[in-house]
Amino acid sequence: MYQMVVTDLDGTLLNSKNQISDRNETAIRNLQRKGVMVAAATGRLDVMTKPYLKQLKVIDVVIGCDGAVTRDVSTGTRISGIPLAESICLQAFEVLKHHGLPYYVFSEDELVGDDPENERLVIHRKFNRRLDAEDRIPIRIVKDLEEYVKHAQVYKIVASHEDKRFLDDAAKELNMIEGLSAVRSGPRVLALKAEGVSKASALKQLVNELGIPLEKVAAFGDEVNDIDMLKAAGLGIAMGNADPEVKRYADCVTLSNDEDGVAVKIEELFGE
Numbered sequence: 001m002y003q004m005v006v007t008d009l010d011g012t013l014l015n016s017k018n019q020i021s022d023r024n025e026t027a028i029r030n031l032q033r034k035g036v037m038v039a040a041a042t043g044r045l046d047v048m049t050k051p052y053l054k055q056l057k058v059i060d061v062v063i064g065c066d067g068a069v070t071r072d073v074s075t076g077t078r079i080s081g082i083p084l085a086e087s088i089c090l091q092a093f094e095v096l097k098h099h100g101l102p103y104y105v106f107s108e109d110e111l112v113g114d115d116p117e118n119e120r121l122v123i124h125r126k127f128n129r130r131l132d133a134e135d136r137i138p139i140r141i142v143k144d145l146e147e148y149v150k151h152a153q154v155y156k157i158v159a160s161h162e163d164k165r166f167l168d169d170a171a172k173e174l175n176m177i178e179g180l181s182a183v184r185s186g187p188r189v190l191a192l193k194a195e196g197v198s199k200a201s202a203l204k205q206l207v208n209e210l211g212i213p214l215e216k217v218a219a220f221g222d223e224v225n226d227i228d229m230l231k232a233a234g235l236g237i238a239m240g241n242a243d244p245e246v247k248r249y250a251d252c253v254t255l256s257n258d259e260d261g262v263a264v265k266i267e268e269l270f271g272e
Contacts, residue, residue, distance in 0.1 A: 004212050005266065020052055220254075
């Protein structure tokens with residue numbers, strides 16, 4: 001029997017409307033009754049998960065920023081955090097500018113950019129309008145992002161483009177910067193983190209502290225940034241809507257995020 005289930009959010013537990021379905025909610029809540037720990041592993045900051053955690057009520061730990069920050073959200077305690085060095089941020093900014101890719105950064109508790117029209121920040125602001133005040137994503141616009149990173153801890157840089165080929169081309173150059181790792185976290189999003197940071201590395205540290213063997217962990221994901229986590233877990237489950245590369249590395253494939261794929265597999269493994 002698996003002792004922990006860890007799930008990605010976007011494209012996995014969340015459907016295409018960014019909602020947790022009733023069936024997924026019930027399946028996740030039932031895990032607690034069965035004594036199974038549930039954690040979220042996401043590219044989001046943990047502060048961006050508040051409405052979902054409030055809905056589920058059973059997730060205490062969030063591996064955020066693609067593994068750069070892990071927090072016990074029940075207490076607010078940061079379990080681990082690996083920021084990007086200022087020099088690496090500045091080098092990355094130059095490469096992203098060269099490729100014409102808009103970008104912004106994740107600090108420990110807010111999204112920060114110097115372009116108020118950045119497409120991703122605009123999306124986040126629109127999403128905020130649907131949320132209660134206490135659940136809204138903190139967003140700050142600064143005059144100069146290069147100046148900002150000199151005085152703040154940055155855990156992740158996010159670049160975007162509607163064509164993933166542009167992101168993959170930039171990633172090749174970015175991954176030549178010592179101390180930096182660039183990987184797609186969505187079809188239109190490139191995540192830049194400190195080298196060695198991943199959902200898998202954060203998961204390994206978490207289960208080690210909890211005394212849970214990795215082989216007793218079942219993990220769900222859909223994107224390239226989930227591959228290492230699916231490979232590390234005892235059971236790696238790709239969504240039906242997952243990137244083909246993710247499916248190649250998974251132990252099995254469930255239904256899509258719009259077909260309650262997480263719930264379907266949980267019910268299969270643990271019963272209803």
